[in-house]
Amino acid sequence: MNLRFSTRELFDLGAAWVALSVAFTILLVRPIWAFEVPVVVQQFGLSLLTVGVAFLLHELAHKVAAIRFGKVAEFRADYGMLFVAIMGAMIGFLFAAPGAVYHQGRSTVRENGLIALAGPVTNLVLAAVFAPLAVLGSGFPGAVGQLGVTINLFLAAFNMIPWGPLDGKTVIGWSKPVFVAVFVPSAALAVWAFLNLGLF
Template sequence: MVPYVNMNMVRFNREEVRDILVSMVVIAGVFAYVFSGKNIQTALVLLPATLITVGLGFVLHEIAHKLMAIRYGFWAEYRLWLEGLLLALVTAYFGFVFAAPGAVYIHGNYIERDVNGKISLAGPLTNIILAIMFLMVSTVLPSPINQVAFLGYAVNSFLALFNLIPLAVLDGAKVFRWNPLIWLLAAAAAFGLTFNSML
């Protein structure tokens, strides 16, 4: 039986915290820029909202990977990918966002397929949970605050769906290799939430 995460084993060094914060601010910034119609002044107004919705979703997604890896006895640390951040900035200039700001790197002995699948599922599952929480909150908050919560719902739904695509280095490929049925259930939930956010 795998033990619960021992919080004494969870460490964030200075470089890791810096990388997480830089990634979070850049991701929130490019989404604010795109949502604003590429208007810098409007983007600055939107930035607090995207920090809460997009930035929080990104950070908790990565921390979920880290905690699940630590749960299985591995060393895990988030590392910024400069080229991915630059790609986010370039794509935002053209009016859309494609971002790969960094990832949690896991070190240790050979990672079994089921363990790797569970570690990979933790990120998208976190976004699904966040999406549902944001949706519930959006139904009870007054306007226009409820629109920020709905944005959190829509963005986290999409983040889950995108990361569950079973291609290349995305989480979905590892989850699918581990258990296609669990991948299908998670992907269906993410798709349903994303589709509903567009209605």
């Protein structure tokens, strides 16, 4: 597999990673006008390691899957939506649609379904990776684990919604049993994480 990144793609990935981390930092530090620098630095680091990693690996999973099926694939950031994410966070609401992996080349319905499924499944795997920190960690490592589990379960469930440009629409168009097998536990676990681990 020939995994390559153009200069623009690397810039877009980095910009989206930083912008999403800034947006979540604003959400986590409330009220933002009464912040203390050490708190902001810690929360920004927390966001980079959790939200940023969750987003980055989700998108890279789509890219890797597409390339494995012989397609040309690159991530493109949506700078308008990144601006909306930051502005929304300032009023206590975050809608994050940082961009997407666009791929070209012939593929079957099954292949497109698997490409779409790669992102949410990666988030489920990441949630499992963060889980030991959430259970056993304390202080900053524990916070990384808790937010890592919550945000990855949320991203898996949200992206599996069968609507619009979300991954779930492509997956359900390929296989309803696979859709149910991934979406139902993802949604249930996401609700559990929000109720028991929280976001803030």
